Amino acid sequence: MLSLALAGPSLAGPLADAAARAEQLATSGDPVGAHNAIRDAYGAFAATLPFTIGKVAFVTAPPEGYGMYDARPTTSFKAGEALISYVEPVGLTWRPSEDGKVQSEFTVDLELLAAKGDVLAEQKAFGSFTFKGYVRNQEVFAKLTLNIEGPPPGDYVLRYRFRDNASGAVAQTEQPFTIVP
Secondary structure, eight states: OOOOOOOOOOOOOHHHHHHHHHHHHHHTTOHHHHHHHHHHHHHHHHTTSOOEEEEEEEBSSOOSBTTBOOBOSOSEEETTOOEEEEEEEESOOOEEOTTSOEEEEEEEEEEEEETTSOEEEEEEEEEEEEEEESSOOOOOOEEEEEOOOSOOSEEEEEEEEEEETTTOOEEEEEEEEEEEO
16 A cells, blocks of 8 residues: 655745745835845855855956956966956855944965975965945955966966955865966
């Protein structure tokens, strides 16, 4: 004999609840309220995620904003050419600031490695970023530019280590690249 068990009611969760509330606000003529409900719920949800890197890419020019970049078609660079990286951290910790806003900060360490993993150069606190506002903005990115002079043609790895200053969590990314003559 085969029996089927029907699932009972499940809890939707905060994001689904916020989506339902946003839909209700939107259909009742409050698009700003709908937007704010989703944004605030997403910020609260993102605060539960572990600190990590969501996107990293070499880009052709400095990005104009979050998601506003042109990915470089190749990871080959001529000697002396700037390496510009676009990086999106995920799961940042936001803390209240003294002026009633919220703030998130992270620093970035840099290591330049040979293809076999030997560290050729490193710099602690290569970059430092602070974001401050009235909401836990999730559209946060870092633009990191490295100018390297002197390495011979060959394969290398650019390693960035991001440290969330509030939580102490660390996330790392590696970008292999080639120096061509």
